[in-house]
Amino acid sequence: MARLSRRSFITAVAAGMLVRGAPACAAPPPYRFRHGNFDLTIVSDGHLVLPVSFLALDAPPAEREALLAAAGQTGAQFNSPTNVTLIGAGNELVLIDMGSGDRFMTTAGKLWENLQAAGIDKAQITKVIFTHGHPDHLWGALDEFDELLLPNASFYVAAAERDFWSGDDAMRGLPAERAGFVTGARRRYGAIKERTVLFRPGDELVPGIHAVATPGHTQGHVSLSLTGGDGLLVGGDALTHPLISFAHPHWRPAADHVPEQAAATRMRLLDQLATDRMRLIGFHLPYPGLGSVERANGAYRFVPAA
Numbered sequence: 001m002a003r004l005s006r007r008s009f010i011t012a013v014a015a016g017m018l019v020r021g022a023p024a025c026a027a028p029p030p031y032r033f034r035h036g037n038f039d040l041t042i043v044s045d046g047h048l049v050l051p052v053s054f055l056a057l058d059a060p061p062a063e064r065e066a067l068l069a070a071a072g073q074t075g076a077q078f079n080s081p082t083n084v085t086l087i088g089a090g091n092e093l094v095l096i097d098m099g100s101g102d103r104f105m106t107t108a109g110k111l112w113e114n115l116q117a118a119g120i121d122k123a124q125i126t127k128v129i130f131t132h133g134h135p136d137h138l139w140g141a142l143d144e145f146d147e148l149l150l151p152n153a154s155f156y157v158a159a160a161e162r163d164f165w166s167g168d169d170a171m172r173g174l175p176a177e178r179a180g181f182v183t184g185a186r187r188r189y190g191a192i193k194e195r196t197v198l199f200r201p202g203d204e205l206v207p208g209i210h211a212v213a214t215p216g217h218t219q220g221h222v223s224l225s226l227t228g229g230d231g232l233l234v235g236g237d238a239l240t241h242p243l244i245s246f247a248h249p250h251w252r253p254a255a256d257h258v259p260e261q262a263a264a265t266r267m268r269l270l271d272q273l274a275t276d277r278m279r280l281i282g283f284h285l286p287y288p289g290l291g292s293v294e295r296a297n298g299a300y301r302f303v304p305a306a
């Protein structure tokens with residue numbers, strides 16, 4: 001009860017601040033479109049602020065800087081958008097990933113207020129499918145009191161991904177400054193355990209939505225493939241940067257856990273997306289992150305749809 005009253009108090013304070021004219025959130029409006037039998041809404045969770053060197057540790061710095069400068073990305077840091085996909089599928093309302101929550105970066109964790117602004121109630125969401133266990137995708141599962149945010153949802157977690165974060169290799173395989181990622185992931189996976197459905201790549205999680213193995217960014221990273229038209233891939237973090245991931249898929253972003261495997265996954269996906277003319281939603285591509293892939297200059301190019 002104490003928690004409830006504290007929550008009510010905080011809500012009231014937040015409401016009071018709005019009345020007093022605190023600046024409104026400058027979130028982009030939700031991006032809605034139809035694909036096959038699905039109604040999709042892309043909602044922003046805000047953005048991450050990351051060091052530019054994070055983009056490609058082993059890339060020739062001059063080449064990397066020239067590429068980024070051509071795209072207007074200068075300076076030591078860059079903003080990485082975070083696009084969460086919501087799918088209306090028959091009677092199901094399916095969220096792909098849950099954003100950062102309130103304990104990762106102050107620029108992120110805006111998903112719930114942006115969903116509410118889009119007229120979507122948390123109680124309507126029936127399923128959550130996680131692409132992987134990084135903070136910006138998983139930590140939004142819990143609120144500021146470590147309570148589950150969604151009252152009615154089941155949580156679909158790739159078995160290999162949960163095994164990785166639960167196992168001893170998680171601590172051994174990550175740099176020391178990311179040790180918090182492991183405890184953070186374990187806390188969230190533990191909190192959703194009673195309502196978790198484990199799955200494997202190839203499984204159909206909702207009619208017309210299949211899990212696809214896209215490992216490397218993390219050990220058990222998956223994407224989601226939607227039937228209809230030429231297909232649509234919700235790619236999670238398999239392709240994270242609008243230039244580097246497409247023009248230089250072999251460069252190694254610092255966030256990839258298994259760099260060689262991540263590069264091989266990018267090459268395979270890019271070939272498939274370009275050949276099959278599948279559309280792509282990238283979690284970190286420029287909002288709303290929807291587009292297609294073309295071959296260009298011996299590599300590839302991302303063509304935004306909006």
Ligand SMILES: [Zn+2]
Pocket residue numbers: 134136137237283284
């Ligand atoms: Zn991410």
